[in-house]
Amino acid sequence: xxxxxxxxxxxxxxKGQTVTLRCDPISGHDNLYWYRRVMGKEIKFLLxxxxxxxxxxxxxxxxxxxxxxxxxxxxxxxxxxxxxEDSGVxxxxxxxxxxxxxxxxxxxxxxxxxxxx
Amino acid sequence: xxxxxxxxxxxxxxxxxxxxxxxTYTATGYPSLFWYVQYPGEGLQLLLKATKADDKGSNKGFExxxxxxxxxFHLEKGSVQVSDSAVYFCxxxxxxxxxxFGSGTKxxxxx
Numbered sequence: 001x002x003x004x005x006x007x008x009x010x011x012x013x014x015k016g017q018t019v020t021l022r023c024d025p026i027s028g029h030d031n032l033y034w035y036r037r038v039m040g041k042e043i044k045f046l047l048x049x050x051x052x053x054x055x056x057x058x059x060x061x062x063x064x065x066x067x068x069x070x071x072x073x074x075x076x077x078x079x080x081x082x083x084x085e086d087s088g089v090x091x092x093x094x095x096x097x098x099x100x101x102x103x104x105x106x107x108x109x110x111x112x113x114x115x116x117x
Numbered sequence: 118x119x120x121x122x123x124x125x126x127x128x129x130x131x132x133x134x135x136x137x138x139x140x141t142y143t144a145t146g147y148p149s150l151f152w153y154v155q156y157p158g159e160g161l162q163l164l165l166k167a168t169k170a171d172d173k174g175s176n177k178g179f180e181x182x183x184x185x186x187x188x189x190f191h192l193e194k195g196s197v198q199v200s201d202s203a204v205y206f207c208x209x210x211x212x213x214x215x216x217x218f219g220s221g222t223k224x225x226x227x228x
Contacts, residue, residue, distance in 0.1 A: 045217070107163075
């Protein structure tokens with residue numbers, strides 16, 4: 001079974017440009033999460049989809065970030081326009097829905113390393 | 118608010134040495150606690166977890182005990198191997214299914 005995949009693995013762009021990151025979750029996983037790790041600091045939650053709906057987007061830093069999950073399958077995270085402080089590693093994770101919503105293992109992708117120059 | 122604090126790295130050990138990576142947390146309610154590991158070039162993988170106080174999670178020779186009284190979840194392994202070299206993340210899941218991660222601790226094991 002394929003794991004969570006992310007594309008691209010690396011992206012180097014200039015300040016002001018637009019970048020779109022993609023995440024393909026494990027097939028059948030309704031939960032999809034985006035996280036970010038900036039400069040070796042803690043991994044921070046960005047947002048959570050349940051199927052195609054945004055369940056929690058409290059971690060999105062500002063309106064330059066737009067996440068979508070049309071059809072409830074893969075997700076994209078667009079940064080427009082990118083700023084220097086957006087550099088970091090963006091992780092995607094997916095998990096199954098459980099009756100309690102708790103303790104369901106999140107499976108992570110390898111991450112996309114974004115560098116904004 | 119909820120947060121996780123873990124010891125800064127890198128931690129460098131010789132093969133077969135004893136490993137401890139400290140992790141403490143702040144949380145409201147009754148969180149579940151996790152250790153994730155990231156090997157070079159790969160995504161985070163769940164290493165072990167504990168869902169309530171005094172539970173011990175264990176896997177691949179690693180273990181951690183959920184200590185509510187000290188709000189800690191320290192990771193230990195009795196004898197590390199070169200293949201254990203990776204970045205280790207402590208995390209908690211709150212009552213709303215939201216995860217909070219620590220900053221990660223890089224472990225280097227030398228032969």
